Amino acid sequence: MTDFKILIADDEPGTIRVLSEILKSVGKIYFTTHGTHVLELAKNILPDIILLDIEMPDMTGFEICEQIRRDAMFTDTPILFVTAQNGIDQESRALTSGAIDFIHKPPHPVLTKARVSNYLALKRQTDELRMLSMQDGLTNIANRRAFDKALSREWQRACRSGHSLSLIMLDIDFFKSYNDRYGHLAGDDCLRAVANCLARHVKRPSDVVARYGGEELAVLLPGCGLEEAYDIAESIRQEVSRLRIAHAGSTLPSTITVSAGIATTVTLCQNTEICWRKPGGLQSGVPCGLTENNLIKRADRALYTAKNSGRNCVRT
Numbered sequence: 164m165t166d167f168k169i170l171i172a173d174d175e176p177g178t179i180r181v182l183s184e185i186l187k188s189v190g191k192i193y194f195t196t197h198g199t200h201v202l203e204l205a206k207n208i209l210p211d212i213i214l215l216d217i218e219m220p221d222m223t224g225f226e227i228c229e230q231i232r233r234d235a236m237f238t239d240t241p242i243l244f245v246t247a248q249n250g251i252d253q254e255s256r257a258l259t260s261g262a263i264d265f266i267h268k269p270p271h272p273v274l275t276k277a278r279v280s281n282y283l284a285l286k287r288q289t290d291e292l293r294m295l296s297m298q299d300g301l302t303n304i305a306n307r308r309a310f311d312k313a314l315s316r317e318w319q320r321a322c323r324s325g326h327s328l329s330l331i332m333l334d335i336d337f338f339k340s341y342n343d344r345y346g347h348l349a350g351d352d353c354l355r356a357v358a359n360c361l362a363r364h365v366k367r368p369s370d371v372v373a374r375y376g377g378e379e380l381a382v383l384l385p386g387c388g389l390e391e392a393y394d395i396a397e398s399i400r401q402e403v404s405r406l407r408i409a410h411a412g413s414t415l416p417s418t419i420t421v422s423a424g425i426a427t428t429v430t431l432c433q434n435t436e437i438c439w440r441k442p443g444g445l446q447s448g449v450p451c452g453l454t455e456n457n458l459i460k461r462a463d464r465a466l467y468t469a470k471n472s473g474r475n476c477v478r479t
């Protein structure tokens with residue numbers, strides 16, 4: 164048995180039994196006889212494929228399909244309708260509501276298994292491609308594209324909820340001279356080790372560690388205020404020093420170090436104002452309508468300050 168998850172929604176327990184028997188070797192079966200439960204169940208189990216009865220008493224399969232399609236979590240999840248009806252109108256309505264194909268009742272064991280297996284194989288490839296498109300090939304942390312998406316998502320969320328959002332930008336000190344002295348491949352190893360170190364430091368599922376570009380790395384911390392972000396950045400800085408990667412060209416301790424800059428948002432007055440918290444607890448209101456780019460600019464500016472303050476330090 165594979166680790167695929169198959170969700171079957173049908174108000175007839177007999178059909179669920181037959182489909183489960185046919186597909187039990189293809190993946191783990193989850194089912195519901197209530198149309199209104201499908202979306203919630205799907206959110207809990209994150210199925211790889213959904214088999215939907217068109218005729219359900221509480222909600223039609225079309226309505227459920229459209230509801231699932233509206234949810235960004237299920238953009239790539241294939242939905243197949245299981246139906247006893249044939250007809251151009253039904254099929255066309257099913258396809259426009261977001262289904263990818265049909266299984267006709269009574270389900271034929273060989274055809275049903277083959278059809279579901281094909282869509283699952285396709286889903287696996289799509290998942291792998293999506294993952295690769297969001298991952299940095301050298302360090303295996305999130306790439307710039309994934310970072311931009313996460314920042315945009317978390318910015319919206321922070322504006323809605325009023326929770327803080329912190330961004331740490333980190334840059335390896337004297338990395339050019341490291342490359343020049345030890346070679347580009349050693350530079351790549353060093354970058355990987357520092358990225359791993361960052362990844363070990365983030366704990367919450369919504370935190371994102373990304374390669375922002377070149378030797379600049381970013382840590383996005385939703386729901387995290389300035390003090391906590393500072394502690395995390397400082398702890399990363401110390402941990403990188405403890406890696407003891409020799410760097411004879413550094414004017415600091417002769418090991419690899421990082422500099423870090425932090426910016427934090429605080430939403431005030433029921434989202435009417437977005438405020439940047441400044442060092443020393445000062446707050447300055449900035450008119451609403453700012454974009455997430457301001458957070459990056461602030462963190463970058465703080466990083467620049469850290470570099471100008473002698474490097475191997477954290478600035479806000």
Ligand SMILES: Nc1nc2c(ncn2[C@@H]2O[C@H](COP(=O)(O)OP(=O)(O)OP(=O)(O)O)[C@@H](O)[C@H]2O)c(=O)[nH]1
Nearest residue numbers: 334335336337338339340342347350351377378470
């Ligand atoms: N090995 C390796 N080097 C990279 C990669 N991406 C960027 N770099 C190098 O990172 C170096 C960055 O150098 P600079 O921007 O001059 O900064 P720096 O030498 O670290 O100096 P400061 O940041 O001021 O401490 C350049 O030499 C880039 O070639 C990469 O993927 N692998």
